[in-house]
Every structure is written in structure tokens, then in C-alpha cells.
Amino acid sequence: MSGPARQLWRSGEPFIWLTGGALVLTLLLVLGLIGLILSSGLGFFWTQDVVRLTLTDGTVVSGQLVEREAIPAKAGQYRIKLKVANRDLYGADFQWVDEAAISGRSYPPDIVVMERTEWGLLIGTIKEVREAGRVVAVGPQQGLAELERRLPDAARARREIKKIEKGEVGAINHAQEKIRLGLRRLALQGVTSGPAVESLQRETAALQARYQEQEARLAGLRGRQTASVVISADGGKEKDLPLIQVLHVDAPNAMGLPAKGVRYLARVWEFVSDDPRESNTEGGVFPAIFGTVMLVLIMSVMVTPLGVLAAFYLREYARQGTFVSSVRIAVNNLAGVPSIVFGVFGVGFFIYFVGGTIDRLFFSEALAEPDLRDRWDLVGLAHPGPPHGARRDRRDRRRTGGDPAGHARGLPGAGRDQARDDAAGGPARRDALDSDGAHPRHGPRGGRGGAAHDHRGGEARAGAADRRLLAVRPPRPEVHASGLPHLRRRLPVAERGRGAPDGLRHDVAPARDRRAAEPLRDPAA
Amino acid sequence: MVVPVVVGGMWVALALGGLVERTLLAGNYRGWLLAVLGLTYDQRNSLVVGIAMGFAVIPIIFTIAEDSLANVPQHLRAGSLALGANRWQTAIRIVLPTASPGIFSAIMIGFGRAVGETMIVLMATGNTPVMDWSIFNGFRALSANIAVELPEAPDGGTLFRVLFLAAFLLFCLTFAVNTVAELVRLKLRRKYRYL
Numbered sequence: 001m002s003g004p005a006r007q008l009w010r011s012g013e014p015f016i017w018l019t020g021g022a023l024v025l026t027l028l029l030v031l032g033l034i035g036l037i038l039s040s041g042l043g044f045f046w047t048q049d050v051v052r053l054t055l056t057d058g059t060v061v062s063g064q065l066v067e068r069e070a071i072p073a074k075a076g077q078y079r080i081k082l083k084v085a086n087r088d089l090y091g092a093d094f095q096w097v098d099e100a101a102i103s104g105r106s107y108p109p110d111i112v113v114m115e116r117t118e119w120g121l122l123i124g125t126i127k128e129v130r131e132a133g134r135v136v137a138v139g140p141q142q143g144l145a146e147l148e149r150r151l152p153d154a155a156r157a158r159r160e161i162k163k164i165e166k167g168e169v170g171a172i173n174h175a176q177e178k179i180r181l182g183l184r185r186l187a188l189q190g191v192t193s194g195p196a197v198e199s200l201q202r203e204t205a206a207l208q209a210r211y212q213e214q215e216a217r218l219a220g221l222r223g224r225q226t227a228s229v230v231i232s233a234d235g236g237k238e239k240d241l242p243l244i245q246v247l248h249v250d251a252p253n254a255m256g257l258p259a260k261g262v263r264y265l266a267r268v269w270e271f272v273s274d275d276p277r278e279s280n281t282e283g284g285v286f287p288a289i290f291g292t293v294m295l296v297l298i299m300s301v302m303v304t305p306l307g308v309l310a311a312f313y314l315r316e317y318a319r320q321g322t323f324v325s326s327v328r329i330a331v332n333n334l335a336g337v338p339s340i341v342f343g344v345f346g347v348g349f350f351i352y353f354v355g356g357t358i359d360r361l362f363f364s365e366a367l368a369e370p371d372l373r374d375r376w377d378l379v380g381l382a383h384p385g386p387p388h389g390a391r392r393d394r395r396d397r398r399r400t401g402g403d404p405a406g407h408a409r410g411l412p413g414a415g416r417d418q419a420r421d422d423a424a425g426g427p428a429r430r431d432a433l434d435s436d437g438a439h440p441r442h443g444p445r446g447g448r449g450g451a452a453h454d455h456r457g458g459e460a461r462a463g464a465a466d467r468r469l470l471a472v473r474p475p476r477p478e479v480h481a482s483g484l485p486h487l488r489r490r491l492p493v494a495e496r497g498r499g500a501p502d503g504l505r506h507d508v509a510p511a512r513d514r515r516a517a518e519p520l521r522d523p524a525a
Numbered sequence: 526m527v528v529p530v531v532v533g534g535m536w537v538a539l540a541l542g543g544l545v546e547r548t549l550l551a552g553n554y555r556g557w558l559l560a561v562l563g564l565t566y567d568q569r570n571s572l573v574v575g576i577a578m579g580f581a582v583i584p585i586i587f588t589i590a591e592d593s594l595a596n597v598p599q600h601l602r603a604g605s606l607a608l609g610a611n612r613w614q615t616a617i618r619i620v621l622p623t624a625s626p627g628i629f630s631a632i633m634i635g636f637g638r639a640v641g642e643t644m645i646v647l648m649a650t651g652n653t654p655v656m657d658w659s660i661f662n663g664f665r666a667l668s669a670n671i672a673v674e675l676p677e678a679p680d681g682g683t684l685f686r687v688l689f690l691a692a693f694l695l696f697c698l699t700f701a702v703n704t705v706a707e708l709v710r711l712k713l714r715r716k717y718r719y720l
Contacts (some may be wrong), residue, residue, distance in 0.1 A: 012613020020527040026583055028531065033580060329707050336634060336703040337696055338641020340668045344675060344692040352680045 045267040047252045047260045050111045050123055053082070053097060054104040060234050061097060062111060062123060071098065085113075085121035089237045093120060109254040110140035114231070115247040117158075117277065122241065124233035130240075132226040143229065147249050150227055154243045157225050161218060168214045172207050179204050184365040569651045571660045577645050586635040593627020594620060626713035633706030637699050643668040667695050 008014065052062040063082035071077045079098045087093050114122040126143030128135050129150070137146035179200050186196055227243040250263065274284030318324050597620050605615040621628075643666075651663025652673060671688050678685040 010614075011611055012617070015613055015617075017527065021531055024527050024531040026587070028535070029580060029583075329704065332707060333700050333703045336637040336641075336699050338643065338668055338699060340641065340643045340671050341692045341696045341699075344671055344689060347675060348685075348689060356680075 042268075045264050045271065047113075047250055047255060047263050047267075049107055049252050050113060051082070052106050052108055052111065053102050054106075055097070055101050056103045057101075061095060062234055063095065064113075064123075066094065068099075083121075084234070085123045086119075086233050086237075086239070088119040089233055089239060090235075107253045109251065110144075111251065111253055112140075112144065112231070113250045113252055114241070115249075115282075116241060116245045117247060118245060120278070120282065122231055122233075122239060124231040124239070127230040127232045127238065129229050129243075130227065136227075144249065144251060147229055147243075147246070150243055151246060151249065154225060154227070154246060157221060158244055161221050164214055164218055164221075169211065172211050172214070175207055176204065179207070181365045188365055566661045569649055569663050571650070571662065571664055574646055574649045574664075575660075577649050578639055578642060581642060581645060582635040582639055585638055586631045589631035589634060590624075590628045593624040593631070596627065597623045623717050625717065626710045629713060630706050630710045633702060633709075637702050637706075640699055640702065641668055641695060642666075643672050647672050667691055667698075671695070 048064040050062055050064055052060060054060055061082060061084060063084035066081040066083050068078055068080045071079050077098065077100055079096050082095050082097060083093060084090060084095045085093055108125075110125050111123065112126055116122055126140050126147065127138070129137040129143050129146045137143045182200050183197065186192070186200075191197060222244075225242065225244040228240050229243060229246065231239045231241060233239065252260070255263070271284045272289060273286050275286060277283035314324060314327065601619050601623060602615055605619045606612070610618070646666040646669040650665065650669065652665045652669055653663040654665045654670070655662075657664065671691055674684060675688050678688055
């Protein structure tokens with residue numbers, strides 16, 4: 001090494017560059033991360049223009065531009081992904097279009113984008129607005145004005161319906177559940193008839209009457225909302241949308257920058273203050289924010305004083321020695337223990353052990369019946385296996401297709417949503433009470449692990465039980481998660497072989513299909 | 526001075542990336558990996574996790590290491606500079622050894638965090654429970670294993686117990702790492718106390 005180079009090396013200049021470079025790299029990483037999160041997160045709320053593409057073969061596609069990418073097979077050519085929305089009309093939300101196939105682009109000002117309670121966005125032009133079958137406004141301009149005039153009213157009605165469903169009907173459900181638990185407690189004590197049981201049954205009847213009343217109110221409210229809007233979409237398709245389902249209407253191509261800015265803020269606010277809709281694919285995250293705040297509050301109230309007081313004692317009063325220093329090391333160690341370990345501990349100790357014990361001691365009527373595992377015959381499954389240690393077995397059984405027939409209602413969360421949506425459907429089925437009075441059933445909370453993991457079998461029984469309480473769920477065929485075949489329910493053996501080679505149900509109604517982002521190949525190619 | 530160099534370097538790397546891929550790797554690095562090195566490529570792989578984990582661990586290591594560097598007494602630096610050492614020599618011979626207990630524990634705490642990290646591993650790896658040394662394939666970590674399986678483990682069942690065992694193993698691992706770190710830290714501190 002020559003003189004100046006050695007001089008440079010010994011002065012440490014290269015190392016200073018090295019350390020500085022490390023710092024800059026770290027900063028860039030963090031900035032890039034924040035930038036990525038902000039750009040991909042906040043960009044979502046911007047109201048995008050709707051482009052109407054005319055393809056070389058004459059078809060018209062309109063939608064919001066989502067992304068543009070190079071076509072791998074053809075060098076130098078690009079294709080774009082459009083959000084065409086109108087899931088119920090086209091079957092898919094997105095469509096790929098090769099740029100080579102586009103002959104014209106336009107941004108017509110009369111295209112509207114509608115947010116609605118079901119099926120995602122609706123993109124098209126307003127044809128007319130109707131009130132009880134009578135046309136009250138025709139054409140895009142008039143229609144939009146009429147729509148904006150009527151929307152607040154529809155929103156009010158929607159809120160009122162929701163209030164009744166959540167408040168009054170919810171209260172009735174709650175009371176019903178209490179009566180059921182009361183009956184169960186009596187049954188556990190060996191009382192199955194007599195004045196106590198009869199009075200509870202009378203209360204049930206009274207609740208049923210109250211429910212009918214609310215039902216009638218809901219029906220009345222719904223009946224008054226007869227206005228609807230007819231939207232014409234691409235390909236000559238039309239949609240007659242009841243106004244009560246419309247959340248918001250925008251004509252993005254006609255909106256200026258200030259209007260879009262206002263709309264942007266409104267959408268951000270909606271995101272942080274609203275409940276989620278459509279199985280968490282739309283709406284806001286308010287419940288999640290609430291949950292986080294709740295978690296932190298409870299944690300600080302219960303634990304912070306403990307930590308501070310312990311530290312205070314250890315530092316100020318305890319005699320410093322091996323014991324205290326070993327405590328200190330142990331606490332340091334605990335700080336390094338992964339959160340998932342605490343999670344496992346929380347589930348095992350607090351939920352299954354403490355919670356389970358409390359349930360058994362004080363709320364035994366809410367538990368799942370202890371001999372449930374022996375009673376598969378009652379839910380349509382003869383259970384040949386040993387009566388004990390059968391839980392694991394039950395899981396396997398469920399996976400291998402021994403599902404209790406087709407009336408299992410699919411995934412529990414979705415089922416619950418559905419129940420709320422349909423809260424006003426279906427007649428009350430009091431007859432169910434008598435026919436499956438002897439059914440083993442899960443409590444709604446499922447008690448210990450039993451129902452918690454046993455989604456489908458439990459749902460089947462819970463379904464029967466709910467009908468016994470209140471017919472809030474009209475039986476209707478549903479296919480959940482149609483894009484995820486492994487989540488679909490399996491058919492009983494008897495139903496296989498009828499065009500369902502893998503035992504999966506494939507009769508997916510196309511309109512109910514919620515596949516998003518299914519790339520449709522360019523029709524011109 | 527450093528900032529433009531690093532930013533420029535990154536830009537050059539990005540710009541050359543496509544060119545390198547076209548000329549050296551035949552335009553398709555996945556195909557090249559498979560053909561030349563015989564490696565398969567998963568979209569969610571160890572490399573991604575490693576880098577993403579870096580985001581989580583760097584701040585921890587940074588704060589603790591900086592704390593310990595700041596706690597080196599000023600008179601040590603002053604003495605070294607007064608004796609004719611330049612700044613780099615002072616930093617490497619005086620400051621670094623004195624701060625070494627803190628830096629060591631910073632690194633060990635970072636390790637502990639990485640061992641127990643759940644969500645990054647859960648999201649960025651394929652969660653494939655397969656042994657594979659290739660950094661372009663997915664894997665499954667102990668913590669992610671627990672997170673994936675626990676919600677569907679029935680109370681008291683075999684799976685539940687095995688997961689408890691896994692959690693215990695994880696606990697032992699972090700406990701061991703942390704205890705060793707603490708012991709080494711105390712030893713280093715004793716050694717450099719007189720500096």
C-alpha cells in the first residue's frame with residue numbers, strides 16, 4: 001500500500017463514509033416504507049375519473065384505471081386494468097384491456113359512480129328515477145338532481161331500519177336468550193314443568209308477539225321506500241336499484257379538484273368512523289379502532305400501576321443483592337419473550353382455564369351439553385368412535401366430508417352478517433320448538449372450546465336452535481367464499497358423483513359470485 | 526454529501542437492474558435461477574422476510590447501541606484526542622470497547638425480537654413447513670406456526686398441547702438468548718470498567 005492510501009486508511013475516512021452510508025440507507029428504508037404505506041393507503045380514497053374506452057371491435061368498456069403493465073409475451077406492449085365494477089351485472093369487478101385494442105378514450109361527464117349497500121360500486125349513466133313504478137326524472141342531469149334530493153331521505157330510512165333491527169329486535173333476541181338459559185337452568189335442576197317453566201314460556205310468547213310487531217314496523221318502513229334509480233351500464237345492461245340501497249352518488253368526471261378534495265376528506269372520515277360493510281370489504285374500520293383503544297385502556301388501567309409500583313419498590317426499598325438482581329434479570333428476560341408466547345398463555349390460562357371454570361361454576365346453563373360428543377345420531381351422524389377424546393376426531397370428521405347434511409350454514413361470521421341482513425325475513429317457526437326440543441345444542445357462546453372450533457357442526461345445531469328462538473334467518477341457499485374452494489363446504493357422500501368430483505358444491509350462482517379481479521382476456525384478441 | 530451518493534447508487538442499481546436481467550440472466554431471473562442454479566423461486570421467501578425483519582429490528586438495535594455510545598464518558602474521548610489519536614482511532618479503540626456491553630446487548634435484544642417475531646414471518650413467508658436451505662424458498666417459523674394453528678386447536682387436544690410445547694420451546698430459546706446476553710454484558714462491563 002502506498003503512502004497516501006495508507007494515510008487515508010489510517011485516518012479512518014473510509015469508515016466514516018461507511019457508517020454514514022449505513023445511516024442514510026436506514027433512513028431511506030424507513031422513508032420508503034412510510035411513503036409506500038401512505039401512497040398505497042391514502043390513494044384509495046381519491047375519487048378517480050371514469051374512462052370510457054372504445055375498443056377496435058366496437059365494444060365499450062368504462063371503468064376506473066387501476067394499473068398498467070407490460071405484457072410479458074409481447075415486447076413493448078402494455079395492457080391496463082380497469083375497475084369496471086358492476087359485479088352483479090358483469091360477474092367480475094376488474095377487466096384487463098390491451099392498449100393495442102383501444103381505439104378511443106373519453107371521459108363523459110354524465111357517468112356516475114354509486115356506492116351501495118350490496119355488490120360494490122355501480123358505474124354507469126342514470127337513465128331515470130322512479131317512484132313506485134312511475135318515472136319522476138329522466139336523463140343524467142335531471143336524474144342526478146332528483147337522486148341527490150332523495151338520498152337524504154333514503155339514508156334516514158336506512159338508519160331507522162338499522163336502529164330497529166339492532167335495538168328493538170336485538171333486545172328481543174337478548175330476552176329470548178335469557179329465557180332459554182333460564183329454562184336450561186331449570187332443566188339442569190330437574191324442573192321440566194310447573195309454574196316456573198310455564199311463566200317463562202308465556203314470556204316467550206309475549207316476546208314473539210313483540211317481535212311480530214317490530215317485523216310489521218320494518219315491513220312498513222321498507223314498503224314506504226319505493227323509489228329506485230335505473231342505471232344503464234356498458235353492453236346495454238340496466239340495473240334497477242332501490243334508492244334505499246344507494247349510499248352515495250358521484251359524477252367524478254364532472255367534479256373539479258375542490259369537490260374531489262372535499263369528497264376525499266369525507267371518504268377518509270367515513271373510513272375511520274363507519275362500520276364495515278359487505279364482509280369487511282367496504283365501509284370503515286371504526287370497530288377496529290375502538291377495539292385497539294379499548295385494549296390499550298384496559299391494559300393501562302390494570303397493569304401500569306403494577307409495573308411502576310414494583311419498579312419503585314425494587315429500586316427504593318429492597319435491599320440490593322443477588323435476589324433483587326436476579327429479579328431484574330428475570331424481568332429483562334420477560335421483556336424479551338415473544339408476544340405469541342403470552343398469547344398462548346392467555347388462551348390456555350385465562351380463557352380455557354379461568355373462564356371455563358367460572359362458566360362451569362356459575363353459568364352452567366350456558367355451556368355446551370357435556371355429552372354432546374356422544375350424540376351425533378341426533379344431528380344426522382351416527383358416531384361409531386369412542387365417546388371420549390373425540391374432539392380431535394370430530395374435526396377430522398368434518399374435514400373428510402361427514403358434514404351434517406346440507407343445512408350447515410357455512411362460515412359463522414358470514415352467517416351472522418347474513419342474519420342481520422335478513423333480520424326481517426321469514427316467518428317465525430314456533431313448530432321447530434317442539435320438533436327438536438330434545439336436541440343437544442350449543443349455547444350461543446359455545447362454552448368451552450366445544451363450539452368455538454366446531455364451526456360447521458355447531459352452526460348446524462345453532463341454526464336449528466335459532467329457529468327455535470326466533471326465525472330471523474329464512475332458509476336460503478348460500479355459497480360462501482366461492483373463490484376459495486377449500487372454504488366451501490363438502491357434500492355428504494350421498495351427494496357426490498353428481499357432477500361434483502371432488503365433493504365440492506359447484507352450483508355457484510354467477511350473480512352471487514364474488515370473485516374479484518378475475519382477468520377477462522381482451523375480447524378482440 | 527453521503528445522501529446523494531447513496532440515493533444515486535440506488536437509482537443506478539434500479540436503472541441497471543432491468544439491463545442486467547436482460548443481458549446476464551436471459552430476461553427472466555426466475556427461469557435463470559431454475560436453469561442455472563437449480564433453485565426454485567417462491568414469491569414469499571426467506572430473503573423477503575430477512576429484509577422486512579430488518580425494518581423491525583434495526584430501530585431496536587439502533588436505539589440501544591446509540592444509548593450506550595452516548596454514555597461513554599466524555600473525558601475518555603478528550604484524553605484520547607489529547608494524546609494525538611484522530612477521531613476514528615478514538616472511536617474504534619476507546620469508545621467502541623467502552624460501549625461494547627451496550628452494543629452487544631443491543632444486538633442480542635434484536636436477536637430475541639427476531640426469534641419471537643410473529644406477524645412479519647406469518648405474512649411474508651409461505652408458511653411452508655419444509656426444510657430448505659435456499660433463500661428463495663419459504664419457510665415456517667415457530668412463532669408463526671403457533672399463530673397459524675392455535676385458533677383452531679381444540680382445548681386439551683393433542684394439537685393444543687403440542688402448540689403449548691412449541692410456545693414453551695420458544696420461551697426457552699428467548700430466555701436462553703437473553704440470559705446469555707445479560708451475563709456477557711455484565712462480564713464485558715466488569716472488564717471495561719476501568720477504562
